[in-house]
Amino acid sequence: MQHIDVIVVGGGPAGLTAATYLQRFHRRCVLIDAGDSRALRIPESHNCPGFPDGVSGPELVARMHTQAREAGVAFESGSVDSLSRHDDGGFVVSARSRQWRSRAVILATGTRDVLPEVTWAEEAIACGALRLCAVCDAFEASDLRIGVYGPGRAVASHGRFLRSYTNRLVLIPTDHAFDASDDEAFADGATRVLAPGGELRFDGRRCAYREPDGTVTELDTLYPYLGVEAEHPLVACAGAGVERPGETVVDAHQRTRIPGLYAIGDMVSGLNQISVAVGQAAIAATHLHNALPFVPRAASAAIE
Ligand SMILES: Cc1cc2nc3c(=O)[nH]c(=O)nc-3n(C[C@H](O)[C@H](O)[C@H](O)COP(=O)(O)OP(=O)(O)OC[C@H]3O[C@@H](n4cnc5c(N)ncnc54)[C@H](O)[C@@H]3O)c2cc1C
Known part of the structure; x- marks a missing residue:
């Protein structure tokens, strides 16, 4: 030894x-x-x-x-x-x-990091379609369509942080615990909130989210907050x-x-x-x- x-x-x-x-x-x-x-x-x-x-x-x-x-x-x-x-x-x-x-x-x-349960996560990280550290790189995503994905409480707090980078924010809660009604960060109508229970997609360049009703929203970049x-x-x-x-x-x-x-x-x-x-x-x-x-x-x- x-x-x-x-x-x-x-x-x-x-x-x-x-x-x-x-x-x-x-x-x-x-x-x-x-x-x-x-x-x-x-x-x-x-x-x-x-x-x-x-x-x-x-x-x-x-x-x-x-x-x-x-x-x-x-x-x-x-x-x-x-x-x-x-x-x-x-x-x-x-x-x-x-x-x-x-x-x-x-x-x-x-x-x-806990990543979304998709086969393409590493590929999407490599091209910046999926990002794991807003403090590190949200500046590069300024004014882009930024998606925030995760449990309602995480989406609310991280969404607030990311709202200062873009007015094209898309919140994607994975549960029904999200309530933005009394949050001033989302009160101006610039933030979209999508329905939980849909599917994340990736086309080799960008991520998208398909809501349960079939509506597809394309995202320039997506931050998952899954812990x-x-x-x-x-x-x-x-x-x-x-x-x-x-x-x-x-x-x-x-x-x-x-x-x-x-x-x-x-x-x-x-x-x-x-x-x-x-x-x-x-x-x-x-x-x-x-x-x-x-x-x-x-x-x-x-x-x-
Ligand atoms: C996509 C992405 C982008 C990021 N961008 C930035 C950025 O722009 N700026 C920034 O400041 N930070 C960024 N970060 C965060 C940054 O990568 C981390 O903060 C940093 O790597 C932490 O360093 P660490 O040494 O603590 O841990 P790590 O870098 O994760 O290193 C831990 C090491 O320990 C090893 N290890 C684990 N268990 C064992 C074991 N039992 N025996 C031996 N070895 C073990 C692992 O294999 C690994 O090599 C980013 C992270 C990600 C995922």
Whole structure:
């Protein structure tokens, strides 16, 4: 079994940043990643600081990966399937029948969007017909016909947010719990509300919604709000608490209630953004470095 300082679980923007910081603090760090970052789904981001012409998710992740590797981070591919606390306060982490011992662990396993139950979801995401992050990219959809799809309450709150981007908003509740009658955001008649119980469609370029009476409404882009998948099993396995799915409880230093276990990125924050993931990674890595035993730098050959 290999003994190291820190294991980072997850190689999206959060985990890659944390590992880069830790390695540059001269900590021995291994990053274990299952290779399914949400960022890999981003066709092109225009709200990522430092990329005025936009950057695709895969390119951004590749650049961050290169930066971490050049700092000296060791990478392992695979899914961590168990995480437990050792009697000495450290952790034992297992992935693909390999085991590591570490003083601390940073969880950066992200979250997974619940998508509409259609076969074409990934294809529609790739061309921007289906979007998953209004904070990230609603600006690019300004003045277009934007659809908002999901349970009534989610459609009401996210529809209100998106109304400031377009006066061609189309709300598509999946249940009968939606009531816009006393919401001033929808009071001017510019927002259409479609009947629940219809069918989402995609023609290879754009989505559309067919109401139960057969009326078809074409959409320039569609935001589904169906929530995130249930909590990552590792969070339960480690005994860290959650407020609700995708919201692991942490303090201001990104510490969970388990000593030595940190959590960062989409698995923690309500605001699922690359900039937030990267910021939390910097906070966690720096706090953890200062909490680990002090290691004075030995005289190096270069200085002698
Ligand atoms: C379509 C789309 C567009 C978006 N556009 C933008 C944008 O323009 N700007 C922006 O700021 N944000 C955008 N986002 C959000 C952004 O992608 C996320 O906020 C960001 O990826 C979160 O980073 P993370 O490292 O926390 O999680 P992730 O990037 O999801 O990475 C988590 C990693 O952990 C791995 N993992 C999970 N479980 C295990 C395990 N047991 N063992 C090992 N590895 C594991 C996963 O495989 C994955 O590689 C977008 C998201 C989507 C889906």
